[in-house]
Amino acid sequence: MSVLNHWHPALPSKKLRKKPQSVKICGHEMVLFRDSTGKVASLDDMCAHRRMRLSKGKVIGDQIQCPYHGWTFKSCGAGESPGTPKLHACAPSFETTESQGLIWVRNRGSQSHFPDMPSEPWFLLGTLDHTAPAPLDTTMDNFCEIEHTGTTHAIFGYQLDRMHEVDVKFEWTDDSVTVRNHGPGKPLPWWANQLLMVRKNMLFFDHWTTYFSPCYSIYDHWFEDPATGKKAWVAWKLYIFFTPVDEDNTRVTTLIYGKSDWWILGKDGGLLTFKSLLNSRISHEIDLDVTILGDLADKRPNVDGMKLSRFDRVLGLNRERVARVYYGKPELSTLRSA
Numbered sequence: 001m002s003v004l005n006h007w008h009p010a011l012p013s014k015k016l017r018k019k020p021q022s023v024k025i026c027g028h029e030m031v032l033f034r035d036s037t038g039k040v041a042s043l044d045d046m047c048a049h050r051r052m053r054l055s056k057g058k059v060i061g062d063q064i065q066c067p068y069h070g071w072t073f074k075s076c077g078a079g080e081s082p083g084t085p086k087l088h089a090c091a092p093s094f095e096t097t098e099s100q101g102l103i104w105v106r107n108r109g110s111q112s113h114f115p116d117m118p119s120e121p122w123f124l125l126g127t128l129d130h131t132a133p134a135p136l137d138t139t140m141d142n143f144c145e146i147e148h149t150g151t152t153h154a155i156f157g158y159q160l161d162r163m164h165e166v167d168v169k170f171e172w173t174d175d176s177v178t179v180r181n182h183g184p185g186k187p188l189p190w191w192a193n194q195l196l197m198v199r200k201n202m203l204f205f206d207h208w209t210t211y212f213s214p215c216y217s218i219y220d221h222w223f224e225d226p227a228t229g230k231k232a233w234v235a236w237k238l239y240i241f242f243t244p245v246d247e248d249n250t251r252v253t254t255l256i257y258g259k260s261d262w263w264i265l266g267k268d269g270g271l272l273t274f275k276s277l278l279n280s281r282i283s284h285e286i287d288l289d290v291t292i293l294g295d296l297a298d299k300r301p302n303v304d305g306m307k308l309s310r311f312d313r314v315l316g317l318n319r320e321r322v323a324r325v326y327y328g329k330p331e332l333s334t335l336r337s338a
């Protein structure tokens with residue numbers, strides 16, 4: 001099965017205006033453009049005539065025009081040559097949709113499932129777009145364990161000197177892996193304590209489930225008093241999509257959702273007022289992940305020779321599903337797993 005059969009987030013919607021944009025998914029370059037009605041289309045980013053990048057061209061009406069000899073292509077890929085009117089060309093085209101502030105693409109005719117997105121009381125607070133300089137498996141390794149949070153992160157995660165107290169559990173199905181962590185969270189700045197209504201003795205809970213068509217994890221984060229079960233007033237949920245750009249880089253697309261019990265501040269619990277602050281803090285935490293991945297001595301997905309910890313069981317579980325479900329190559333599982 002082609003990897004492009006999965007729905008992939010290709011670009012934040014706001015980044016595509018009049019000018020066509022090039023995106024790369026799993027080494028496959030495609031051009032995105034908006035036609036005169038604003039509808040998004042996607043074609044191979046290579047002209048059927050003499051291989052010019054269509055993303056260097058411009059949109060005329062409902063068509064994209066190649067800058068080299070002026071051939072034009074519709075969103076379905078049908079092309080015409082102004083110099084040879086009887087000649088008809090065809091550019092491979094992709095199915096597109098816009099949802100959650102993102103442009104998504106997949107192969108035409110694919111039956112893949114579109115990820116289920118949260119609804120009220122969850123509010124979409126932002127969309128972040130990062131690129132990690134590491135392959136898919138290696139990038140997912142970082143986002144699927146919390147042992148690194150003690151040193152790598154600013155305010156997110158668990159205290160390094162109490163990391164041994166963090167409880168971690170794993171569950172899995174054929175096509176998903178769930179990890180549940182809770183333990184003493186890092187001390188938060190005063191404004192975050194006030195906003196989230198975090199009390200002394202509350203533990204930080206970080207649960208997530210990873211899916212593999214496409215590859216993404218849904219994270220639930222909240223603070224809770226283990227004695228009473230009482231939760232802090234604000235919780236958040238991240239959808240993080242891991243899209244291979246090529247063999248060495250992985251696009252990390254994050255959707256941030258929040259839920260707040262500050263009902264006095266309105267239906268959104270005041271979250272929309274604080275969304276810029278929340279977005280910038282979460283973006284900074286992901287910058288830190290990207291930086292640490294860039295500093296790895298060896299970024300290959302192979303885990304041979306690694307001394308893995310109790311938090312790393314997820315590496316093998318993820319690799320098997322990345323190979324089988326995402327790439328459709330179960331034989332890779334044995335090469336990639338511990």
Ligand code: FES
Pocket residue numbers: 047048049050051052066067068069070071
């Ligand atoms: S290469 Fe595109 S029109 Fe010639």
Ligand SMILES: [Fe+2]
Pocket residue numbers: 142143148149152153289
């Ligand atoms: Fe991290």
